[in-house]
Amino acid sequence: MYCRKITLKNYRNISSAEVEFSPGVNLIYGKNAQGKTNLLESVYIFARGRSFKGTADKDLVKNGESFFSVKNEYTDSRRENELFILHSEKKTKRFANEVKLDRNIDMISRFRAVLFCPDHLGIVKGAPSERREFLNIAISQISRDYIYLLGDYQLTLENRNALIKKICMPGISPSARASLTDNLSVWNEQLAKYAARIAAKRKEYVEKISPYAEYIMSEMSSNKEKLRIQYVCDVQNPENAEQSEKDYLKLFEEGTERDIACGSTQKGVHRDDLSIKINGDHLRQWGSQGQQRTAVLAIKLAEGEMCRQYTGEEPVYLFDDVFSELDAERKKYLISGAASKQYIITTCEENVDFGNAKRIKTENGCFFEE
Ligand SMILES: Nc1ncnc2c1ncn2[C@@H]1O[C@H](COP(=O)(O)OP(=O)(O)O)[C@@H](O)[C@H]1O
Ligand SMILES: [Mg+2]
Structure with missing residues (x-):
């Protein structure tokens, strides 16, 4: 187009x-x-x-x-x-x-469209949130379902966190605390359902984009640099949404006390990351500025190629x-x-x-x- x-x-x-x-x-x-x-x-x-x-x-x-x-x-x-x-x-x-x-x-x-701007160096150098943003924008371009899922997950997370904040309130009676904590299970179940679907889509996307980015990086570096991107999340087999829904539920249930102590939900797809390595080393720590720039370019070009494959445009x-x-x-x-x-x-x-x-x-x- x-x-x-x-x-x-x-x-x-x-x-x-x-x-x-x-x-x-x-x-x-x-x-x-x-x-x-x-x-x-x-x-x-x-x-x-x-x-x-x-x-x-x-x-x-x-x-x-x-x-x-x-x-x-x-x-x-x-x-x-x-x-x-x-x-x-x-x-x-x-x-x-x-x-x-x-x-x-x-x-x-x-x-x-695929945008490449200087800030995108953050995909390799920046915080995990920048890599999640990259994933979210790229997958949103090819799947409207994913946009809805993200919205549902975010809303459920906000509800769970709001409840956690109530539980943490100073002076709350033990009985009120126990009954509010019981109410968390509704949000745990919903959050697990959306988390599992988001993780499955992210895993699929990363598995597909990685070889393209690797190929482009290798072409741009006369076969010298081997780029590898992996999806990092809290469950073992994100590609199996049915199983990971159970895993996420367990994670949220078992993490209740910790989340209450921290005042918010500590695990879930809002904490996901990407591991980006070059010749086996973490690009963020070990890559030169030139390698990092080239890798971002390769990832962005691969994002475009994915868009073409998924949508035909x-x-x-x-x-x-x-x-x-x-x-x-x-x-x-x-x-x-x-x-x-x-x-x-x-x-x-x-x-x-x-x-x-x-x-x-x-x-x-x-x-x-x-
Ligand atoms: N809402 C706005 N109204 C008027 N000028 C704006 C507005 N937002 C940004 N600008 C101006 O746009 C200019 C920057 O344009 P930009 O496209 O970033 O420049 P460049 O050519 O360097 O890419 C700045 O001078 C900025 O003040
Ligand atoms: Mg400019």
């Missing part, structure tokens, strides 16, 4: 713009703070449903204005489509091919400010893979050679095609 055109009104520092993209490589260049990332963010908002920077919709409105709108005209393997987002009077409305959508979630898994690849950090060999590898893909690349470098890329200059929230 590819994005043909983005039309923006009052989006961050962009008053009004229409940007047409080529189905191949697009280079958005310009000095700092001109609006390159804002443009890329506005494309990705249709894949994630919200800003990848975590900005609330109301803060995407250009300072001093009362609304913003973004239209994405894109082509997938079946037809030409249009998605539209309008934020005004504190509300965000979403439309797909001019039909109003009830919920944000209804917009996801229509326009598919080639996603749009968005690279924010990462090209300048890559060496010539890796740049060449990326460009060689671009033949059948749409790339939208932002960079501060004006004189980079991207073959016959479409070049779009950015200046003060305005875009000029060359």
